[in-house]
Amino acid sequence: MPLSPAALADRLAELIAAVPAEPGAAALRVAVDGPELPGAPGATGPLTVAQALTERLPALSRPAVVVPAEGFYRPASLRLEHGRTDPDARYSDWLDAGALAREVLDRCGPRGTGEYLPALWDLDRDRAARLPHRPAPAGGVLLVPGSLLQGLGLAFDVVVHLRVSPAARRRRVPEDRTWELPAFDRYDDEVDPTALADAVVLADHADRPALVLQNRWS
Template structure:
């Protein structure tokens, strides 16, 4: 694997330039994919203002707000890595309520949140209408290889050792799911941009696998 070291600030600027360079007459759906230990939500937050400076409206959506109800997520127990991989995220709802409305000719009406896992109830959030040229930033894990329509995909990759070290003890049962994701979905090959994120202070853009 060949990498190009880059500062966190420079990484944000590079990604903002790439995203903002898309045609301005259509929406841009961006996946920021990575395990929680890779902090994809932080990258999404860091990108918002630079994109607005470049003249783009921005809407952030977290995949964590589109999980299935607890009765479905925990059908095989609370720590089943295969259920975590296959059943936790409601990919159908994410497509229907967030991504598909931003297809060419779509309504532009996006549901920013669907399910509150704390209360295990629907959030009843109102729809948000994105203007043409707006950027949707979707952060979360296990997003690639699921036939979700994105114009730009960024994968934050952690080596197995770094992923294990940076995953809290009570979440390490998810590690087999991420190993399965890398083997079956191949996010390093699928993503438009791969960032090695073993050390969040010193990211590196992968230039060759």
């Protein structure tokens, strides 16, 4: 049944708030995985959903922070080595998954230091962000919104996948980003992110998402 974006965020916040972090972990590590596409007001993109959750989780006794995966993209010299419109590079070369694990997910896990790095790389200036590590919210939730996050061995405790069908991606993607589409097609074929996720948001229509629960919540 379709929901409003606000009702979707309410339901996801309730589900996530009920999941405890692993014993000894500083925070529950949650991926919000999916393509960032333009849409109607309240659109269900990863960053939008993650920000909505941070507004709701504290009221459920779970403080939350957002650490966008884009802050762990590689420098332009590496990311764009094969050009600015290479879908294979978009699929495999943009995200420094090792740095995201080392500086965020592992540090907030059971044997970590209990702190995280907000960002490693400043994309706008294409230089190191030079930010200090911050303490994870005690008993809280660390949300990592981004694209193509599954299938990399990253230590997420919960995964929310925003499922946008190939047809809807082609309909909604801006013309200057159509070159990215083969990367998302490949992701669907090789990783099958819908099958791996704990919650799937059917987001073909940005203002009328639907929620499907599986794995942890099925």
